[in-house]
Amino acid sequence: MTNPTVIQTSLDPEEGAAGAGRRPSIAARIGAMGQNRIGALLLLGTTLAAIIWANVSLGSYQTFWQTHLMVGIGDLHLDFTLHALVNDALMAVFFFTVGLEVRREFAIGELTSWSRALVPVAAAIAGLVVPALLFVLIARGSGNEQAWGAVISSDTAFLVGALALIGPRVPGRLRVFLLALAVVDDIGALSIIALVYTEHFTPLPLLIAAAGLAGVYFTRYLPSGRGPVYASLAIVVWLAFLASGVHPTLAGVAIALLVPVYRPNRSDVERALELARTFRQSPNTEYARAAANSLRESISINERLQSAYAPYVAYVILPLFALANAGVVLNPEVLAGAAGSTLTWGVVVGLVVGKLLGVFGSSAVLRRLKIGELGAGLTLDRVLGGAAVCGIGFTISLFIVDLAIDDELAQNEARVGVLAASVVAFVLATIIFRISDAVRPDDDSGQTLARPVDPARDHVLGNPYAPYTIVEYGDFQCGFCLKASGSILEVRDVLGDRLRYVWRHAPLVQIHPNALAAAEATEAAAAQGGFFDFARALFDDQDNQRPSDIIRIADDLGLDLERFEKDLISAEVTGRVRDDMLDAEAMNITAVPTLFINGRRHSGPYDARSLLRALTNATDTPVV
Template structure:
């Protein structure tokens, strides 16, 4: 995060939390759950109506090349290595924003959700490892560690004002800290055959990102080009290519060309140019050259005060929510029900480990570590949030759909293990969503109708 983090610390003893911005973030994250869910359902239907064409379609080889240099991957691999790099890029920007001005911006603010996320990763991992120790499926220990922010926030959004805002803030911070943990797990434990030459190239390009940030380069194209170069280098290094997205995001500038005071001063001068006598103002701005130029100047000033990370996150969020994640779900969720012996599936260590990891391990880890944090580290619970609320939201932490599917794809190459993992992820996530909903329904307050005393 480089100089951006230092700047935030110098100018904000405790960053101001913008509730309106957070509510927009919640709305976007929750609304993205519907296309994701729809795509997952369609994937299961497609895979069962025509299993052969489903597999053949996603295993179609696609080529990309320039001159004598080319890359060949299946459609599925392009989605998981390429599309998902953009997903990890947006996750990285969300993590950076939270560390600069959000719920993770200071030790006091971050301690509770980070501690809860740590518990929500360790306990499921231990449960899964207990059932899969010594088994060929042991490598899947990372599958039940993740929380799907879109689905979990979508469940919370059902309750409207019946749930404290602080609970939504806690869950979003928890999920983002959880995503950071998932990125580190993928980078450290789901990589193989490291190529020093490619890794050195990636490090060199990351150094160029850092220098660009230090030199106040605010042209987004520079970061896009360097990010693509890092993606190619990381892919060749043996680390998973999606990590390039998270790394690049850490160096996208979080400061604009203008500071706020300069923008405010200039904007006042520009707005002053709109003052005119009642009979002098034209019906159309196109008829008044002075007004037209003032609007263009205001637009340029807005671009200069807007931070590159803010602009890129805003522009990419809809693409990720409505295209990238649904396509990922469509390509990865296809489960051919007729090919699975469910009696055998629910006795497999991988399925049991994932279901228990999500349904029992996640809530136990989140709740226990939150309780210990409050009692030992004296971190207060969010405003108006009680331990019953925390129990419900801890259960929602067991909705691990997107990241769990992604990690299962990295962990297993054998089709039967991949299928058992999908059964565990889908069942565990559904049970967690239903259990969390029931608990929160019991403790939620019904908003007063208009006119109630």
Template sequence: MPDQPTEPQAQPTTEPSVDELWSRGPVWTQGGSPVARYVARPLREFLHVESAGSVLLLFATLAALAWVNLPFGGWAEAYDAFWHTPIGLDVGGWRIEETLQHWVNDGLMTLFFFVVGLEIKYELVHGDLRDPRTAALPIVAAFGGMVVPALLYVTIAGGPETGQGWGIPMATDIAFAVGVLGVLGRRVPSAARLFLLTLAIVDDIGAIVVIAVFYTADLSLGWLALALGLLAVMALLKALRVWSVQIYVVLGVVLWFALLSSGVHATLAGVAVGLLTPATALLKAPVATAFAAEALQDKELDAEELSRLRFLVTESVPVAERLQSMLHPVSAYVVLPIFALANAGVVLTGGVLGDAVTSSVALGIGLGLVVGKPLGIVLACFLAVRFGLARLPEHTSWAQVVGVGAIAGVGFTVSLFIAGLSFPGDETLTANAKVGILLASMVAAVVGVVLLLVAGRDRVSPAAEPTPAPSRH
């Protein structure tokens, strides 16, 4: 009897795991369409690179410089005309009008400072700033890295017209600094990365205090009292465990306007609200996990049960962490590049570059960032270790501390921000400050990379070092 043809057996289909679905990303990035293959997936992979934010920031800076320095006539004037376009808002009899650049600096940057406030709050509650002994070295280092650059600036450019810029070389740009370390990869110990990240966060705290105390003019006590009252209301709502995004958005907008009218820089509203955001979860993780495990035993959950499960999972993550995860990409990929595009446009032709480089403002900023930052950080670390207040990070040499200190001299975003506050109405001094910031940040990055590459030759084998935890930046 002839053999009967056997039908091909169907291959068992396997459902993708949760991890596979998560790694694939949104539906629009999947499939074989040209948009998914050549735009969506490459873009998604780029945005998951640690240094992606700094790359976009650098691109926006170069775009601004190219915009005002093209060899064709009228581009610099077009740049100024565009960013000085007046934009007003009318509500009843109330009106506020600012230039587009001011809306970016006073409004859009509030979101950046809100994310900074969230990061500071997270570090204070869950991170390295929670443990005084672990936080001692970066805190001391940040203090030295702020004081020495300011003193160098005052020594060089401490005149009556230029002395107000002493706060410019105090800041460290987190996005650029972490991006530079990301380029170096495993050549830098994970403990050294964490040291720089914590140092930069403390630097941000110092910059916020400096802006609030020393760059506030024409203080209006009535508006300031309203702002403080709104902060008290937010603190009370937080104590009562009331967390409605809509309520806090409305209060935050009113707080922003009150600070803008008070004379205190309006972006501090973002920092204040960020620090008031709860950093502990409403539900403890074991409780949420137990509820979720019980609910998942039912294979057919209805919409109400799925909604309840989603609530449990969501509330087991602190609000500050959820907001930071959601808003950090917006801050890094949208806000900061727009800020750079609006503020980094400096004319570098016709002798302007030579005049700026030789000005006391640019020299003070340059030496403050390139020399003062690493000098202050290393000196502060040496004294802290020498007197037993702290110890060096694991697998980190003094040569690597010097390299990290040099990279901390990349003071781009906040330095540009303070430069705009230091010389209001004086375009020449502001331009000189921007040139000093741009050149000094580039030199600091190159010097830091070279020092870390040289120091990395003698460091321990990467295999002997634990894998670094995923960066929150």
């Protein structure tokens, strides 16, 4: 009999040295929460610094940011203030990273499947429209109704950072939902900046920009030296946007949407591995460079650029933007004026109430109508907290205030509204998340299968509608999962069609380097009806699950290799595995194998006799 201390679903600290069942939270794979948290705190710190600076010495604050910089040769020169340099040049890099994320989500991310994307897309659209309508209703007659764009967009950086700071105990599914929503939100905000807040339009430079963008697209076909070409063309496109009157930050988005994104190709990965082995056998500079270049090229330039620029955006660009734009005077006279200003209240109500009603209301209606899917663990109380966080509209709100309002006093009132709305939204979201966590009983957390078995979606071995069910969350490189699956098959020999066995993925990505690839390979095999055959082949050889081994297994099983390799890098396969991992996180699964017997979590040994006993206890009916 298997030692119970080894197979406990909540792993015992004294587990064996191999640590085969231990893994960190799945949320760690979905996002770099530490960087988001630090970035949000740094953004908050520079915001406070700007406010203090402006209130201690408004003159020096304004004088500093109005300092002129001139760059050029002879008659060709650019004249910028420091403020414009931050808002027009550095923020183009920020919008470039936003564009990269948009491109990725539509190519291989959460927005590839319409059924998967329906709820966050609808929530984002409602979150754009409702705040704008509320703002116009409240600010009507103030003369600043045109500034409605200041309340439409959530601040993605603050949103993700706030979720890391104050989010619920299990934020993974909510974070994916909010990031998908934020992508659509950003598209709406960028479109409005281009269409509504472009005052002086000169079409001719856009022809130069179009030629530059065409060059960006075709640069992907260069055999080498693409980096300098991308950089040179990006500067040309940015200058052309600047000359056209279209806000130059949109050049960053246009360029990003043309940068290629793809899942790593098996042949590229194999070539990188071969070069790395060659370097290991004959270490020299030439082989080292070739191996490094091959490894780098196996990852799409979109993802490489996101990784490269993310720290600069989080730690430099956004904090500088806050320092240059958040300097609001907060003396009693200004606060009194803002308190009585319909512009200020329009911003506050638009962001806090509008986002809450738009995002939460649309999600609740779609759920009520059973249209779209929120996913296991993402209940409406979680969505309510996420909708409250969306009321933090800091970066783009301040950005549009600067574009839409000319009067300095009105700008000040609008900025007070943005800051006040961000604080209120943060506090409101904190309260909602704390209440949401408090009302969830700890003793039942994760004890019930979060997503019921769906024969049309799940991988079911046996009668899909059998009276007894065992669901296993596992990892194809985990030795304990091999033993558990063997025991379950023994139980099937006893019960026959009265038992259905369901496999769901929970790969130990920090322990088993090939586990995620193995899980995705079984999903690619499932498209040809070979899920359990492929899974058994993986269990039979747990030490050899590299890309070449995966292709060999597919060939041995007689699968269509061309279709298999195409499915292997598809967004659908990635999404299936990720959904299971998010479900596992929602149920606080911290070890594998984790078994659910007739929908309830199983604790204890998982040999065949123990499982038969557990099935009897689950139904109060002898199973044999």
